[in-house]
Amino acid sequence: xxxxxxxxxxxxxxxxxxxxxxxxxxxxxxxxxxxxxxxxxxxxxxxxxxxxxxxxxxxxxxxxxxxxxxxxxxxxxxxxxxxxxxxxxxxxxxxxxxxxxxxxxxxxxxxxxxxxxxxxxxxxxxxxxxxxxxxxxxxxxxxxxxxxxxxxxxxxxxxxxxxxxxxxxxxxxxxxxxxxxxxxxxxxxxxxxxxxxxxxxxxxxxxxxxxxxxxxxxxxxxxxxxxxxxxxxxxxxxxxxxxxxxxxxxxxxxxxxxxxxxxxxxxxxxxxxxxxxxxxxxxxxxxxxxxxxxxxxxxxxxxxxxxxxxxxxxxxxxxxxxxxxxxxxxxxxxxxxxxxxxxxxxxxxxxxxxxxxxxxxxxxxx
Amino acid sequence: xxxxxxxxxxxxxxxxxxxxxxxxxxxxxxxxxxxxxxxxxxxxxxxxxxxxxxxxxxxxxxxxxxxxxxxxxxxxxxxxxxxxxxxxxxxxxxxxxxxxxxxxxxxxxxxxxxxxxxxxxxxxxxxxxxxxxxxxxxxxxxxxxxxxxxxxxxxxxxxxxxxxxxxxxxxxxxxxxxxxxxxxxxxxxxxxxxxxxxxxxxxxxxxxxxxxxxxxxxxxxxx
Numbered sequence: 001x002x003x004x005x006x007x008x009x010x011x012x013x014x015x016x017x018x019x020x021x022x023x024x025x026x027x028x029x030x031x032x033x034x035x036x037x038x039x040x041x042x043x044x045x046x047x048x049x050x051x052x053x054x055x056x057x058x059x060x061x062x063x064x065x066x067x068x069x070x071x072x073x074x075x076x077x078x079x080x081x082x083x084x085x086x087x088x089x090x091x092x093x094x095x096x097x098x099x100x101x102x103x104x105x106x107x108x109x110x111x112x113x114x115x116x117x118x119x120x121x122x123x124x125x126x127x128x129x130x131x132x133x134x135x136x137x138x139x140x141x142x143x144x145x146x147x148x149x150x151x152x153x154x155x156x157x158x159x160x161x162x163x164x165x166x167x168x169x170x171x172x173x174x175x176x177x178x179x180x181x182x183x184x185x186x187x188x189x190x191x192x193x194x195x196x197x198x199x200x201x202x203x204x205x206x207x208x209x210x211x212x213x214x215x216x217x218x219x220x221x222x223x224x225x226x227x228x229x230x231x232x233x234x235x236x237x238x239x240x241x242x243x244x245x246x247x248x249x250x251x252x253x254x255x256x257x258x259x260x261x262x263x264x265x266x267x268x269x270x271x272x273x274x275x276x277x278x279x280x281x282x283x284x285x286x287x288x289x290x291x292x293x294x295x296x297x298x299x300x301x302x303x304x305x306x307x308x309x310x311x312x313x314x315x316x317x318x319x320x321x322x323x324x325x326x327x328x329x330x331x332x333x334x335x336x337x338x339x340x341x342x343x344x345x346x347x348x349x350x351x352x353x354x355x356x357x358x359x360x361x362x363x364x365x366x
Numbered sequence: 367x368x369x370x371x372x373x374x375x376x377x378x379x380x381x382x383x384x385x386x387x388x389x390x391x392x393x394x395x396x397x398x399x400x401x402x403x404x405x406x407x408x409x410x411x412x413x414x415x416x417x418x419x420x421x422x423x424x425x426x427x428x429x430x431x432x433x434x435x436x437x438x439x440x441x442x443x444x445x446x447x448x449x450x451x452x453x454x455x456x457x458x459x460x461x462x463x464x465x466x467x468x469x470x471x472x473x474x475x476x477x478x479x480x481x482x483x484x485x486x487x488x489x490x491x492x493x494x495x496x497x498x499x500x501x502x503x504x505x506x507x508x509x510x511x512x513x514x515x516x517x518x519x520x521x522x523x524x525x526x527x528x529x530x531x532x533x534x535x536x537x538x539x540x541x542x543x544x545x546x547x548x549x550x551x552x553x554x555x556x557x558x559x560x561x562x563x564x565x566x567x568x569x570x571x572x573x574x575x576x577x578x579x580x581x582x583x584x585x586x587x588x589x
Contacts, residue, residue, distance in 0.1 A: 057476050081479035082487075088480045093473055098495045107491070111482030158481075 011067050011166060011198055017060035019049050019222065025060065027224035029217065033068070036192050036199040037226075038209045041219030047202045050224070051168045054200070055088050056081040067166060067198075085112070086166040087159035092175040094155035095143040101154040102139040105161060112162040126161060132190055133157035149180040153187060160191050167191070167199045173208070178363075188212060206244050207286050207363075244288040245335055251277045266331040270306045275364055283364045289325055289336035291361040296347055298356050306359035310335065312351050315344065324349075328357055367552065369528055370536040377444070377532060378512040381451040385459040385508045386501065388452065393464050394489075413454045422521025425450050429522060442524045447532070450518040459508040466500020467493055503570040510563040514556065 011031040018024050025046045031037050039047050052058040054065060056072065056079065065073040072079045087108070095104045130136050133153045138146055146154065152172050159167055169188070173181045185208060192199060192212060200217075203209055209216065215228045253262040254274060261274040263285065270285075277283055298307065310328040317324050324344045328335045335357060347355075392410070397403050413421060427433050429441040429449075440446035470493065478488045494501070516534040523530030525539060533556060540549040 055480060057479075080484075081476070082482050082484045086480070094477065096474060096477060096492065107478075107483075108481035111487070162481075 011054070011200075012064065013050075013054070013224075014064040015050070015053060015060055015062075017062060019046060019060075023049075023222045025049055025053075025222045027217075029224060029226040031198060031200070031217070031226065032215075033198045034196075035214035036201055036212050038213035038216045039200055039202040039219065040204065040206075040209055040216050042204065045219045046222040047219060048170055050219075051088070051170050051200065051202060054166070055086060055168060056084055082111070084166075085164055086168060087162050087164040088168040088170070089152070089155045089159050089172045090170045091172065092148070092151070094158075095146075095151055097143050100140055100142055101135065101146065101150075104143075104154065105139075105158045108158050108162050112164070129157050129161050129194075132194070133160070133187055148176055149184060152176065152184060156184075156187055156191060160194055163195070163197075165197050167195060167197060169199065169201045171202050171204075182364075185211065207246065207284070210246050211284070244286055245333070247285040247287065247333060249283050249285045251279050251281050251283060254279060265308075266333065268308055268331065270308075270359060270362070272306075272362060272364070277364065285362050285364060287335060287359060287362045289338035291359065292328075292335060292337035293358045293360060294326065294337055294339055294343070294347065294349075295356045295358060299358070302358070304358040304360055306362075308335070308357045308359065310355060310357040312349055312353045312355065314351055315349055317341070330357065367536065367548065370531050370533050371555075373444075373528065373530075374513055374532040374534075377447055377451060378509045380448055381455060381512045382459075382505050382508040384448070384452050385455055386463075386505060389456065389460040389463045389504065392460065393467060410460055411457050414457050418454060418515070418517025419521055421454055422450065422518040425453070425518070425522045441522060442526060442530060444523075444529055447519055447523045447530055450522050451512045451515060454515060454518045455508050455511045458511050459504045462500045462504040462507065463497070466497040466503075469500075470496045499570040503567050506563055506567040506570070510560055510567075513563075514560060 010033055012029075013031070014028045016024070016026045016028075023044070023046055027050065039050065041047055049058060053060050053063060054072075059073075059078070062075075063073050065071075067084075070079075071077050072084055095101065096107065099107060130139070133156055135150065135153050135157050138150050138154055143151055152175070156172065159169075172188070173184050176184065188201070188208075189212060201208075201212060215226065217224055217226050219225075247265050249263040249265045249270070251261055252264045252269070255261065255271070256274070259274050260271045261277070263270045263272060263283070265285065293304075294310075308330045310330045313327040313329050313334070315324055315326055318338075322341055323338055324341050326337045326339060326344070326349060328337060337357060392406070396406055425446075426441060428435050429438065429446055430436065431441070433441075440449065474492050474496065475488055478492045483491055514534060515532075516538070519530065519532060520535055520538070523532075523535070525531050525535050531539075533552060537549055537552045537556070540546075540552065
């Protein structure tokens, strides 16, 4: 444990406070400045409460928050929100309703540019970010005239332009449907590469996490732990979180007649619904455990097209007493299958068994 | 008659401007809950239920040559009328302002703070623009209500042409002396102007109907 005040740099968070009768927020970590730190956990685990505490919107007694050795909150000090050099993009409602998109951006620039003198509406920096975020057409419209995705992009452009020391992103994509989400994810990546400051990104999507995060702040029931090893945090052997895996795949052919496309995963071919990717483009394929079923023999004439030869690595009984999660090896990559205990017994599953994994559904993520 | 019309308009304009500032100031400095808030609110609401003559009577006592504020020499003067009007119309102006400010979502203040706006800045950049309709409605109702005032004015202002003889008082006198043609004209004028003002106000007054919401939890939210 670090002594209060002696730690150097980074975002230091020491909070141990009851938020409500059923949740206690407890964290004692120092988050390095460089890179994107995902905040991952189930809904209601206290993720937004943590971000609001960092922003100074919620005040928890006894908390210690400092950034780059500048104390934001301790027993004697409290730096108000408008004096903390941060940007905060929430799930929605990030724009003031009585200002146009451009006025909203300038609102922040005018007040934040004691830190960033460069940013005005007519310089190169501004134009570049507007172009990056694709919000050129939105600038003169009011929030009510913008779509959900446009509003979030304007808010992200504003966050990027103000060059904050700390960027808080609280599920900025959650209010959007899956297509929009996939569209916006690259913008978050852009922000990550453009902004040389600490980014906290709240998500409960493993897909987003796997793609963006350098480290992850896991939260369970309000208790936070920082981990630099994303993959073992994401797919630990022993938690009951939804088991999804991400495969690197490549689009190799299209079958317009059937509306399908063929993807290549480690030499094996999968057929999926054509969702418009170009032939030759690399995609990430997300497969969750519930969409994988198992068969001892290669099934013929099944409606399920996608078969992968697999070997059982281990079996894991789930707490519900009825289902079992099977960890598989598919040409060196891991895959989870969630099946019933009954089936597992019928098939006499055990480690080392070779079988076929049938992929019922898979989602292409950016 | 023109003199009385001009005097009424002057009184209403001046009172309205003062009322907008006073009502906003009271809302901002008044605690959002507790006994003090209840007391002040109740006192401010009194003109809604008291006969105007009661307010006028007490004002007269205060302002009369024997009263505690005699040195101000305000009884039976235009300035005295302004004071009376402000007190009498305060609840009508205060309510729409209060309702429209309270209807502003706390998240807007948080957003402004996140973008670097301090408390005073937030008042001008969030509160005023978002409560604009409430302020316009308050100004219209304040103007119209002052224009139609009678009892308070008669008590503390009397009936001095050019100084305290406003429309409503002149009308009373015209009827007293039996000048019905002039009384008709004046009444029609007041009726028409009141109707137009209320019609205009209905455009801005949705926030009158907004229900009271909980006190903002965000510390900087109220201003």
